[in-house]
Amino acid sequence: MASYDRPRAGGPPRPLQSGDTWWYAAVAGEAAGSFSTRVRTRTRRACLGAVLLLTVVYAGLVLTATGRRWGDAAMTGRRADSAAVTVLREHPSLAGFTTLSLVLGCVLLVAVGLIRKRYALTGFAAGAVVTALALTGLLQRYAPRPRLLDTVGLATSGFPSVQTTLALGVALGLVLVVPYRLRGLVVGAAVLWAAAVGAYTIAAGQHRPGDVIAAALVVLAVHCGLLALLARRGKVRPGARRGPAPTGLPAIVPLVLVAAAGLGAGLWLLGDTLALPATAPYDPAELRLAHRCGQALAAGVVAAAGLVPLALLRRVDVDGAPAPYRLGGPFVEAAGVPRDDEVVGPFTEDLDHEIS
Template identity: 30%
Template sequence: RAPGRPGGRAAAQDGADAWYRRKLARRIVALLACVALWLLLSYAAISTAAGQVLDTLLMEATMRATGRLVSFTSVVTGVVSVPAMVVAGVVVALVAVARKRPTLAGRALGMVIGANVTTQLLKDMISRPDLGMTTGISNSLPSGHSTVAVTLSLALVAIAPQWLRAPSAWIGWAWTSLMGVSVMMAGWHRPADVVVAVLIAGAWALALSPIERRARHGKRVSKVMLWAVLAAGALAFSLTLVGLWGFSMSAGAPGSGYGFNDFLSVRPWRSLVLGMGACAWIVAVVGAVVREVDLLADDSRSA
């Protein structure tokens, strides 16, 4: 029947309802996945010997491989400050208001505030037990700098008009990944600190970002992002596996660097391989989270 007839309108409404149910189910699954991975990774990285070893080894390898870039990391991490957060928050609110979407501004600011408060509370509540495997045992999970970067990026994705949403997703992915890698290069945070921060922000964004059915520019770009995320994940897994080949839990030597200086010095190539693997893990997780939030607003049947 023609869309203008009652039967056509009913069919269109049924299609819209089915589309919304699919989007809602995807949102819920992604949200639960973020929370589950956040809890599991936090436990593994803090409370298990293997987790502490792998997490610290990846950070120390990254530091050794990028030692000449310390000044660059200082510039990147220096961008995150209270005044910068206030300015970014105002920009987010103004963009939403300019689009005549004040409720959307509230949602965006809510995800920024909620995720950052969650991060600070967890950092104060979590204690890192000394399992005798590494030095530098104080807890640093989750990463506050990474939380700020990813929440502002996700907020911009949520409020962006249709023509700017895909570019915002890519820029946010690059910016957050750069911040996550920088705090690891500087020795401020282990990889798990960054990944957990991204998952916390992702959970808040998935909970508060609206589901909208609207035409999108750059649908093919979203497909490219999916393949880029999968490629980064595969690269991260492969590099980590190669770098850990022949590794033993007894390789740690508390008092020597962060515990693995001697192990990494024997075969210097391990630092580069493991460092690249750690960076690839961060890029993959950030990309996956940004993409899920981005896809809450489109008119396609599938991602």
């Protein structure tokens, strides 16, 4: 068999060699069951799942009276939560620190990519953050929602949360620019920071829990779609057998605990908080319970949204894979060395050849 033949139908697959051509690599990468196809399939499914969950959250917490009442109770209950009130009163600089951390996070994302000379991946990561922010702005402005009078001093609906979108977008953008072996540690710590930013916006009364949950799902959908696009373009390769898990355990273990505890406690408390009466007055204990339920659910969803890309990219390296194939063989040697801007194949110009 010549070096440029495809495998015969039903025959044993021929192992790839360094002399195989670019078109053989493209055929192998698009084949069913190939590594790129598997990565693309699971990231695309995660993107569609995030969009579906976002639709459910929007319908349940924005369009229904029960969901809006729960969100308002969670915001009102922050005044009855002594722990949240104490932290905000004793640390008034948290507002400025949160804004500063968001700016530094954006600078860190771009700086790491530029220092490591991953210019294309840095552009993709920054583009994903901008896309998520644009979708957030469009949803805030144009998503239909009931127009209610603000009679209790609650903030207007900010569905989804811009702060959480930016924080989690930066955290998941680091997946593309940090080294493969440090991915778990860096991304896990960044997702924990994003969960803290979302918790602060709820405690400060800037956003409802549903706004933070929706922001996490928007970011997850955008980044999973980007990863599917990169896999389709063949920008992924198998990572080392000993991946980033051991070095990332100090950050991944707390992230898993936050996701499990937040989702478990939040769903357990949700049944009691949804049974709030339709009209005031409310019991302060019920409002405090609603606030803590919202905090737990928001933190759990943000942490889970950070764990999903790490799980999807387990043993997957997106860090600028070198081209494993090159032009070679007797036909290419007969045709001469091509120029950089010349598109060539495995055949000579006179097309006088025969593949056995």
